[in-house]
Amino acid sequence: MQNTSNKKKILILSANIYDTTSPRTMRTIELTTELIKQGHSVVLYSATENKSKNQAIQKSDNLSLKSYSSCNTKFSRSSVPFIRLLLNIVNRILDYLFLYPSIQYFIKVRKALKQEIGKQYDLLISVAVPHPIHWGCACVINQKTKPLLCNKWVADCGDPFMGSQTETISHPFYFKYIEKWSFRKADYISIPMATAKTGYFPEFWEKLVIIPQGVDFAKIKIYEKPIQNDVITFIYAGGFLANKREPAPFLQYIENQQYNFKFIVYTKCGGSNYFDHISSALRQKIEIHDYIKREELIYQMSKVDFLLNLENGTSVQMPSKLIDYALSMRPILSIDANNLNTKLIDEFFERNYTHQYNVENIAQYNIENVTKAFLSLCE
16 A cells, blocks of 8 residues: 555665765755655665765655665776776777676666565656666566555656767667666656657657756855956866867867966866867966865856856757756856857857856756656656
């Protein structure tokens, strides 16, 4: 018998709640925090790495944190060039053919979910990436176990899998059969925006529900004094993608225009490689930092003249950073790195933001509204 009260029992399966800069981690943390704040009972499974570093989810009587064992990582790097090259090749092959190491979540989630049969949750939410989390759920859920496990299962997808348009190489064809098999068992497939629909097989479109990334608006603080930077100062936050989101064409253009500026970059480890071949004069105008927590990042972004977005070149996947950009209340310069709109760039460097990118209906990203959308699926 399912819970008929206003307070729900919810089971969430995620990969990692300790890397607090990952969009999927932030999705899990924000949703879990709001659910327990509202008095719902949550059981959250995640991987165990860096457990001592996690302070993102406060302890609560309504929260039970459980874990699967850590996934084995890729083969270690070597200081010997030939061995390092060989290991890189092996890692790439294993990732492409078998999704190793993330495929391990298939087994780990399957094992964890079997332990929850009989607890009759109102809602099961599996959070991808990685998508093998969904597959592990599908392996357990059937006509016999479903009523004993949960009322509804929502497969939450930040990005498409087979329909991804940002992968350098498409996934092997045989994974589509696994994706279809798992989605047939899901009650709903939640995606962050309507335009992502085309990233999924048409046979599942009726299961798609739009639930965007959620942010606790109450935690957001912005710089409230007038912006008075000595030179044009702008920020880019996020990763880069080869041949799609590369900064080089943009940097080359503004260098040729001899603009005076300060460019601040917040990116993951390895992102600085995209700046290795620029001139020393240009490099002096650029600051590169590792990721910082969302609230601090938004505050820092609120102090600059504008924010830079390098487009994916697809409507199927929208960078989650655009939500953070919008919350900072600063103008957004959104450009295609491979087809520069130089007129638009010039306008921004003249502090003319007439044609800035606008994130519509910012209220939809309030975690209270996101949580309400999830809860409505188990009514």
